[in-house]
Amino acid sequence: MAAVVPPVRAAAPPDKEFVEVCGIGKVRRSELGPPEGEPTPAWMQAMDKRVQQGLSDLARRLDAGTQAQRVAAAVLRDDVQQAALLAVSGSDADAYRIALRACRKNANLRQALPMLRKYRDAAAVSGGEMAPLPESGPEPTACDSLSLGRLEALDDNDAWPWLVRLNESMGRKDAQGAAEALHQLGRRDWRPVRTALVGAVTAPMFGDEPTPDDAMVMTMVMGFDAGLSDGESADIEQACRADMLKDANRRQLCEQAARRMPGMTFAPDDARKLHVLEERLGLPHSPQAISDEELNRVRAVLEAAMLGMVQEPTCANVQRMGQHYLKLVRHGVRAYTTEAKREAAAFAPR
Numbered sequence: 001m002a003a004v005v006p007p008v009r010a011a012a013p014p015d016k017e018f019v020e021v022c023g024i025g026k027v028r029r030s031e032l033g034p035p036e037g038e039p040t041p042a043w044m045q046a047m048d049k050r051v052q053q054g055l056s057d058l059a060r061r062l063d064a065g066t067q068a069q070r071v072a073a074a075v076l077r078d079d080v081q082q083a084a085l086l087a088v089s090g091s092d093a094d095a096y097r098i099a100l101r102a103c104r105k106n107a108n109l110r111q112a113l114p115m116l117r118k119y120r121d122a123a124a125v126s127g128g129e130m131a132p133l134p135e136s137g138p139e140p141t142a143c144d145s146l147s148l149g150r151l152e153a154l155d156d157n158d159a160w161p162w163l164v165r166l167n168e169s170m171g172r173k174d175a176q177g178a179a180e181a182l183h184q185l186g187r188r189d190w191r192p193v194r195t196a197l198v199g200a201v202t203a204p205m206f207g208d209e210p211t212p213d214d215a216m217v218m219t220m221v222m223g224f225d226a227g228l229s230d231g232e233s234a235d236i237e238q239a240c241r242a243d244m245l246k247d248a249n250r251r252q253l254c255e256q257a258a259r260r261m262p263g264m265t266f267a268p269d270d271a272r273k274l275h276v277l278e279e280r281l282g283l284p285h286s287p288q289a290i291s292d293e294e295l296n297r298v299r300a301v302l303e304a305a306m307l308g309m310v311q312e313p314t315c316a317n318v319q320r321m322g323q324h325y326l327k328l329v330r331h332g333v334r335a336y337t338t339e340a341k342r343e344a345a346a347f348a349p350r
Contacts, residue, residue: 022212022315023050032313047216054217061205068094068201075099075198075224080106084142093155098197100151103143104164104230110139159190159264164231170239178239179253185236186256192266192332193233196225199329206326212315215322222325233264234273242280255281262286266332268298302328 018026024043031041055076062073067090074083080102087099148161162184169177194200199221206214240254258281261274265288275289290298305324308317 019312021047021313022216022318023047032310050213051216051220054213055220058202058205058217058221062202065205066095066201067092068098071095071098072198072201075102076221078137081138081140081142084140084146088142088145091154093151093158094197094201096146096151096154097158097160098201099143100146100148101197101230103140103146106140106143157191158193159185159233159260160193160231163193163233163235163264166239167231167235170235179250182236182239182250182253182257186253186260188260190260190264193231193264193270195232195267195270196222196329198224199325203326203329206322208323208326210319210322210326212318212322215318215320215325218322218325232267233261233270236261237273237277240277240280245280251281255283258283262288265289268295268328271295 017029019029019032021027021043024046027041027043031043059073059076062069062076067086071083071086074080074086075098080099083099083102087096090096148164151158152161162181166178166181166185169175169181199218202218202221206218210218236254236257240250240258245251245254254277258274258277261277265271265274268290271288271290272292272295275285275291277283278285278289302324305317305321309321
């Protein structure tokens with residue numbers, strides 16, 4: 001496991017006029033967060049250019065890697081068509097999974113854009129503003145060749161296809177479809193369902209001690225992964241709400257699925273949902289489950305690192321944020337929670 005990350009204390013920013021920004025130099029503290037509508041400060045433009053260059057460099061390095069890394073490179077370039085073409089021509093399940101998630105995200109965006117445009121136009125009429133809408137670009141026709149069924153053929157140990165089906169069935173209030181998904185999820189053991197797919201395949205490009213430039217690029221990768229989130233083990237908890245458990249058949253399906261959830265759980269929020277569902281069903285807590293208190297410790301450590309980077313964006317603070325992200329992506333919630341407890345204990349009141 002990687003070296004322990006030095007503890008971070010979420011302290012109030014020092015009272016001084018200037019702050020040291022990694023790779024930029026001294027910047028007036030008032031320019032760290034300019035008011036909405038104000039021009040973007042020159043230092044922020046320079047930082048953005050630097051991060052975009054780092055992202056491009058990462059994509060070029062990924063182009064020379066595995067099939068999954070090449071697909072990740074296409075996703076980082078927002079080239080969904082190329083990602084799908086690369087995935088469909090091979091047999092790498094990780095590559096296929098990343099491309100399929102990117103295709104689903106693109107389809108959801110295309111479906112939502114007409115309504116988002118209406119909101120934007122209405123806001124403009126009333127004098128309000130909305131953030132610029134993303135461009136949908138040419139339709140990625142290669143996505144038509146990707147399917148959940150094909151992914152299952154490539155990796156029958158992946159619960160994600162059935163989690164997607166469960167989520168979709170719940171969305172359209174299809175009780176029979178949700179019951180079938182729960183039945184399938186409860187039939188066997190599964191491997192961990194990773195939501196940070198792009199982060200997982202790009203992590204090998206960084207050492208245990210990422211440079212500040214690496215860390216800034218990783219924050220961008222985090223954004224891509226957040227946008228690809230679709231079908232999580234936490235969906236089982238939503239399909240097993242207390243009111244639904246009054247039905248004996250649904251309760252039995254939920255108990256079976258809950259006993260399989262520990263194997264799927266990798267992300268902090270999923271681990272907390274597992275804890276909630278085990279409590280609700282009266283099941284003993286599995287090692288992968290974390291309570292609200294434990295989740296708050298994880299979040300506190302992450303937020304302290306992020307706050308330190310935002311308030312004092314020195315190279316040391318930026319690098320520390322990268323270390324935290326890599327640890328969570330590589331080792332999962334249980335290992336990270338253990339370390340978060342150590343950090344919290346180090347700064348607990350004596």
